[in-house]
Amino acid sequence: xxxxxxTSTFPRLAFRPGRSRERSSRPFLRxxxxxxxxxxxxxxxxxxxxxxxxxxxxGDPAAANLGQQAINDPAAVAAFNHHYGLDKPLPEQYGIYxxxxxxxxxxxxxxxxxxxxxxxxxxxxxxAELALFSIFVAVIVGMSLGVLxxxxxxxxxxxxxxxxxxxxxxxxxxxxxxxxxxxFFFRLNWLPGTGRLDAVVLPPPHHTGLYTLDALLxxxxxxxxxxxxxxxxxxxxxxxxxxxxxxxxxxSAVLEVISNDYVRAARAKGLPARIVVxxxxxxxxxxxxxxVIGLAFANVMTGSVLVEYVFSWPGIGQYAFHSATTLDLPxxxxxSLFVAVVYVVVNFLVDVLYGVLDARLRVx
Amino acid sequence: xxxxxxxxxxxxxxxFALVALVVLAxxxxxxxxxxxxxxxxxxxxxxxxxxxxxxxxxxxEPTGGIVDKALYDTLLQFKxxxxxxxxxxxxxxxxxxxxxxxxxxxxxxxxxxxxGTPLTSADVVFSFNRLVNLKGNPSFLLAxxxxxxxxxxxxxxxxxxxxxxxxxxxxxxxxxxxxxxxVKAHGGSDAKNADKVDKAExxxxxxxxxxxxxxxxxxxxxxxxxxxxxxxxxxxxxxxQTVIIRNVTAxxxxxxxxxxxxxxxxxxxxxxxxxxxxxxxEKTPSANVFFLFANQNPKVSTVSSNPHIVNxxxxxxxxxxxxxxAGAGAIHATGVIPSxxxxxxxxxxxxxxxxxxxxxxxxxxxxxxxxxxxxxxDITSNGLSFGVLAQKVQADLQKVGITVNLKGSxxxxxxxxxRAGTEQLGLWYWGPDYPDPNDYLVFTPGATxxxxxxxxxxxxxxxxxxxxxxxxxxxxxxxxxxxxxxGTQIDTxxxxxxxxxxxxxxxxxxxxxxxPFNVLYWLNVAAVGSH
Numbered sequence: 001x002x003x004x005x006x007t008s009t010f011p012r013l014a015f016r017p018g019r020s021r022e023r024s025s026r027p028f029l030r031x032x033x034x035x036x037x038x039x040x041x042x043x044x045x046x047x048x049x050x051x052x053x054x055x056x057x058x059g060d061p062a063a064a065n066l067g068q069q070a071i072n073d074p075a076a077v078a079a080f081n082h083h084y085g086l087d088k089p090l091p092e093q094y095g096i097y098x099x100x101x102x103x104x105x106x107x108x109x110x111x112x113x114x115x116x117x118x119x120x121x122x123x124x125x126x127x128a129e130l131a132l133f134s135i136f137v138a139v140i141v142g143m144s145l146g147v148l149x150x151x152x153x154x155x156x157x158x159x160x161x162x163x164x165x166x167x168x169x170x171x172x173x174x175x176x177x178x179x180x181x182x183x184f185f186f187r188l189n190w191l192p193g194t195g196r197l198d199a200v201v202l203p204p205p206h207h208t209g210l211y212t213l214d215a216l217l218x219x220x221x222x223x224x225x226x227x228x229x230x231x232x233x234x235x236x237x238x239x240x241x242x243x244x245x246x247x248x249x250x251x252s253a254v255l256e257v258i259s260n261d262y263v264r265a266a267r268a269k270g271l272p273a274r275i276v277v278x279x280x281x282x283x284x285x286x287x288x289x290x291x292v293i294g295l296a297f298a299n300v301m302t303g304s305v306l307v308e309y310v311f312s313w314p315g316i317g318q319y320a321f322h323s324a325t326t327l328d329l330p331x332x333x334x335x336s337l338f339v340a341v342v343y344v345v346v347n348f349l350v351d352v353l354y355g356v357l358d359a360r361l362r363v364x
Numbered sequence: 365x366x367x368x369x370x371x372x373x374x375x376x377x378x379x380f381a382l383v384a385l386v387v388l389a390x391x392x393x394x395x396x397x398x399x400x401x402x403x404x405x406x407x408x409x410x411x412x413x414x415x416x417x418x419x420x421x422x423x424x425e426p427t428g429g430i431v432d433k434a435l436y437d438t439l440l441q442f443k444x445x446x447x448x449x450x451x452x453x454x455x456x457x458x459x460x461x462x463x464x465x466x467x468x469x470x471x472x473x474x475x476x477x478x479x480g481t482p483l484t485s486a487d488v489v490f491s492f493n494r495l496v497n498l499k500g501n502p503s504f505l506l507a508x509x510x511x512x513x514x515x516x517x518x519x520x521x522x523x524x525x526x527x528x529x530x531x532x533x534x535x536x537x538x539x540x541x542x543x544x545x546x547v548k549a550h551g552g553s554d555a556k557n558a559d560k561v562d563k564a565e566x567x568x569x570x571x572x573x574x575x576x577x578x579x580x581x582x583x584x585x586x587x588x589x590x591x592x593x594x595x596x597x598x599x600x601x602x603x604x605q606t607v608i609i610r611n612v613t614a615x616x617x618x619x620x621x622x623x624x625x626x627x628x629x630x631x632x633x634x635x636x637x638x639x640x641x642x643x644x645x646e647k648t649p650s651a652n653v654f655f656l657f658a659n660q661n662p663k664v665s666t667v668s669s670n671p672h673i674v675n676x677x678x679x680x681x682x683x684x685x686x687x688x689x690a691g692a693g694a695i696h697a698t699g700v701i702p703s704x705x706x707x708x709x710x711x712x713x714x715x716x717x718x719x720x721x722x723x724x725x726x727x728x729x730x731x732x733x734x735x736x737x738x739x740x741x742d743i744t745s746n747g748l749s750f751g752v753l754a755q756k757v758q759a760d761l762q763k764v765g766i767t768v769n770l771k772g773s774x775x776x777x778x779x780x781x782x783r784a785g786t787e788q789l790g791l792w793y794w795g796p797d798y799p800d801p802n803d804y805l806v807f808t809p810g811a812t813x814x815x816x817x818x819x820x821x822x823x824x825x826x827x828x829x830x831x832x833x834x835x836x837x838x839x840x841x842x843x844x845x846x847x848x849x850x851g852t853q854i855d856t857x858x859x860x861x862x863x864x865x866x867x868x869x870x871x872x873x874x875x876x877x878x879x880p881f882n883v884l885y886w887l888n889v890a891a892v893g894s895h
Contacts, residue, residue: 057777059776059780060776063780064779065416066501067797068794069797070424070502070504071783072504072812073503073504075499076503076504079500079559082559112417113565119586122584178615181616185619186619193620194613195587196587199408200606312610322586325742326776
């Protein structure tokens with residue numbers, strides 16, 4: 001999955017600004033409505049694709065979920081198929097699914113017999129906590145390193161950073177994950193190993209499902225520290241690819257701007273570099289960088305499958321993996337829908353941010 | 365300009381430095397605090413989850429079995445690693461009729477469920493009927509068996525055919541006895557249509573309704589299950605007040621068990637366990653038998669169904685090489701019945717004999733015999749992947765002139781061709797459903813697994829006659845000899861080639877005692893001790 005996300009990066013970058021300018025010439029509300037309409041169409045499309053793909057796979061959910069003995073018992077197979085509606089014709093199954101979906105019911109998971117909405121409500125906050133932390137780390141570190149590389153172009157720092165960022169984008173996530181676990185947990189014991197909390201620490205009372213936030217809200221400082229420490233390793237591993245990506249992109253975006261006349265003019269009128277770089281250079285380079293941050297979310301979504309697996313993180317990635325291996329159709333559909341919604345929302349936010357960051361777009 | 369710009373770097377690099385500092389500080393500060401925090405009364409069990417449910421009558425997976433063994437009592441039970449001698453649990457004794465159709469169990473009178481309700485025969489009848497009528501994974505265990513109460517403390521199991529395996533079957537965690545009043549109050553049903561009307565699963569996934577040594581404190585199918593000692597348990601009190609069963613992958617288990625105290629790792633491969641220091645490591649043969657089969661249906665393949673080719677495969681396979689591949693603790697499977705069960709063969713009647721295998725290939729008259737081998741490519745059992753074993757088979761058969769194409773596919777797909785009986789060569793394993801050789805009659809002609817290998821009824825009448833006799837025999841000595849004869853016939857004349865029983869590793873922290881691997885329960889958490 002990851003390679004395709006990468007290859008789509010650069011052509012899209014080139015088109016972005018133009019497209020947004022055209023859109024933002026229409027009223028904002030209309031823009032939001034259009035996006036919402038697109039989301040519904042996309043969601044419909046996703047359900048069709050997921051549904052068709054899962055039924056085309058030469059596998060049998062009953063065989064994947066029943067035991068070796070039960071599968072020979074026609075009564076057990078019939079009971080299974082009836083329970084999950086698999087005994088109905090495909091179009092009817094799909095119709096029923098859509099009808100339930102309209103009522104907010106995503107069906108029942110075949111692998112663990114839970115409501116898919118319940119499973120998602122548990123898994124989404126776990127992944128969200130990891131993803132937000134990881135994006136935060138990636139943005140701060142990636143952009144800082146990128147600016148550093150740009151202003152020290154062709155110096156030793158730049159060369160070192162190039163190797164580092166290349167490492168970030170080219171090392172397989174699961175490998176970094178295992179190495180990180182070995183070094184920081186097993187060898188140095190600086191950070192805890194797997195899971196969201198130590199086994200003996202109870203989860204904080206449920207407010208948002210993000211353990212760090214929930215612990216703070218309920219004033220459990222010990223639980224917060226524990227949850228945060230558990231977040232550090234998987235979060236940084238997940239950020240590695242995006243740090244590399246952001247470093248490289250920020251470097252080239254800053255270099256493009258830094259040699260402009262207005263930067264030279266700002267310097268000539270005596271403004272110190274500490275003002276010129278953030279206010280003049282970075283500000284102008286930011287719209288492009290924001291696009292990359294949007295794409296970084298896509299990388300986090302794909303990367304989370306491996307990272308969550310290695311770190312036993314009970315999030316969307318693990319859930320998707322288990323659903324796929326047991327041909328758990330309701331769960332596969334639930335995950336696909338969720339991922340589609342995230343993509344659309346992130347793209348939407350990126351487009352809105354353009355308006356905020358680039359005054360020219362707002363004027364139009 | 366660049367030189368002056370450097371000054372500006374202070375800001376972004378400052379931000380970076382700050383983040384790094386905060387992360388490291390938080391990490392370092394809390395490390396000390398967390399050490400030794402693992403309360404001494406908490407046991408942590410690392411298991412790669414295959415959890416579907418905690419409802420005993422729906423559960424039939426290892427993780428669910430570990431949980432339900434702790435939450436529910438069964439009529440009989442096995443202790444330690446033994447699976448040959450069922451011992452009293454809820455039933456203080458049982459009597460079998462001479463024809464092995466009727467078993468009468470006498471129940472203990474002082475057992476109470478956690479809500480104070482006494483456990484009576486009505487609860488046993490409800491639980492067993494519910495098991496049958498839910499028509500789920502474990503329902504086959506009581507196929508053809510009816511359960512009736514004879515007074516409040518006597519239960520009678522009657523089987524339509526002689527069934528000497530009943531004492532072994534009632535020790536299964538799927539036959540855990542639930543509080544019928546409580547389960548009924550939460551939508552439970554034991555009626556004929558229980559598969560449609562029973563709604564008690566979600567209740568049983570949040571609260572336990574048993575009389576076992578533990579109660580269910582929290583349950584999450586993807587992260588962890590927490591058990592709390594049952595203060596009113598009638599039997600010996602368990603050592604640990606809290607047991608946490610966590611979903612952890614094998615590589616991480618390896619690190620956890622070396623770092624922690626009161627930790628048990630259940631999924632390490634023999635190779636992973638090899639380098640462990642300061643940890644108790646127990647390696648025993650697993651009851652999973654990995655076997656190869658050659659399809660006997662000529663419509664599937666005229667090559668694999670040729671008796672000479674079947675013999676050629678039998679003598680071409682390098683059995684000791686396969687054992688080495690599987691690592692420490694693994695043994696050569698002497699037959700389809702695993703070594704620890706009644707009726708298992710002491711040694712295999714088949715040895716590798718390349719010359720004989722080559723002669724058989726020649727005698728078959730088939731030039732350049734070629735076969736496809738199918739196997740689940742995404743499954744690793746006891747650290748052994750089917751793909752690696754399939755390559756070994758390929759190399760072995762190549763030596764005698766049989767070409768093998770590897771056709772592995774994900775288990776959800778390959779299970780279909782396996783069940784349909786369309787695989788030319790198949791590489792699979794069979795894990796015991798209950799610890800009795802009866803469970804292995806499926807490997808005879810016309811039976812479940814026999815048919816998957818295209819071995820139809822009537823293809824080996826002498827074996828089929830033995831199987832019929834064994835199914836109803838009740839005398840242990842007679843059963844042993846019958847199952848040994850069956851094993852020898854399958855090994856020497858059948859299309860099944862039992863390869864290995866891989867090594868099963870249980871790694872525990874140095875301070876823990878009494879955590880043996882049991883092929884039925886995996887681990888009895890209530891029995892684990894510490895010093």
